[in-house]
Amino acid sequence: MIPYALDGLFPDGDYLFQQDLVPVHTAKSVKKLLTDRGVRQLEWIPKGADVSIIEPVWGRIKVALLKEGLHRASAANLWHVVEAAWNVIKEDRGYVDALYASLPTRIQHGIVAKGGMARY
Template sequence: ALCPSTLIERRKEGKDVVEKKCTSNRDNRTLERIVKQNPFKNVGEIHKEWTAAGVSASRTTTHRRMQDVGFSCRIPCVKPLLNNRQRQKRLAWAKDKKDWTAAEWSKVMFSDERSQSLEEEGRGTESTLLEVQCKVSTVSDGLGCHVICWCWSTVFSEVNAAVYQDVLEHFMLPAADQLYGDADFIFQQDLAPAHSAKATSTWFKDHGIPVLNWPANSPDLNPIENLWSIVKRKVRLCQTQQCRRAEGHYQSNLGSHNT
C-alpha cells in the first residue's frame, strides 16, 4: 500500500495514484465462479478454496473482491421445497382465490400448530403441541383485513386423528359458535396426517363443516405463520424450563400482536 505522503507527491506530479490490486481479472473470475457454485459458503470457506486455486490473497482481500464482483452477505429465504406438481396446485389455488373479497375471507377459520419445548437441547422433554385458530375480518379504515386470534389449545402428547378431533370438538366448535353463531363458515387446515385422515374427514362431514381446499406443503400461505417467528423469539427470552409455563407466554405474546 502507498503511504499518504507518496500519494500526495504522485498527485502533484500528475501521476496515477490508483493502487494496483494484488489480484488479476482472471483471479477475480475464479472467485466469482467459486461463489456461484455454492453461494451458501461463508467467507472463510471461499477464501480457503480461492487460495487453494493458486491465488495469493488475505481473507480481507477475498471479502473485498467478493463485493467488487457484486456479492454481499444475505440471509437465505426459507421456503418450502416444492415439486412441479405442487407448484401447479399452488398456482391453481391462488388463481381460484385471487378475487375473494375480505368478506369471503372473514368466513375462513385458519388453524396452525407448533411444537415448542423450553428445556435445554439434548435432554428428554415433554412434547407440547400448541394450536391456534384464527379468523380474518374486515376493518373500517379501508386498509384491507387483519388476523384475530381467538382460540388456543395446548396438548401434551403426540397428535393423532383422535386427539385432533377432540381438539376440534372441545375448542374449535365452541369458538365457532361464538364467532359465527348460526352462520356458515369454512375451516382451514393443512394436510398433516391427523388432519387428512378418513376419520377426521368423516368428523367434518358429520358436523356439516366445509374444509378449505389447501395445496400441499404450503405453510407460507397461512396468515398465522406471520406470528410464529415473533412469538417464538419472545418466548426464548423468558429463559424458563417449565413446559407448562410456555402456554401462558405464548398466549400473552400472541395477544400483544392482535391488530
C-alpha cells in the first residue's frame, strides 16, 4: 500500500489511510509498522464495514470470482478475473460517483447505530 500511494497518486505522502477493524489490520505489529512509516490513519467505527464504500466494490469482485468458478481456476486466472472486474468498476464513473454520493447517508446510519452494524 505504501509504495503504491507514494509512487502513484500521492507522491508527496499527503494521504489518509482507512481500513476496517478486522483483527489482522488492528494487530499491534501492523499498527507499529504503519506508525513507524508515518502513515496517518483514519479512525474507524467498530462495526463500520457497512459504512465503507469499498464493501460494494468487494461484492462486485466476489460475484465475478464466483461466476468464474473458484474450485477449478488457477491463481493466474483468478487474478485476471479480479483485474477485469476492477477495470469495469473503475471505468463506470456513474457507479463510482454514486458510491461517493452515498457516503453522507452511510455515515449517518453509522452514527444512528452508534458505531454498531447499520443497515445500508
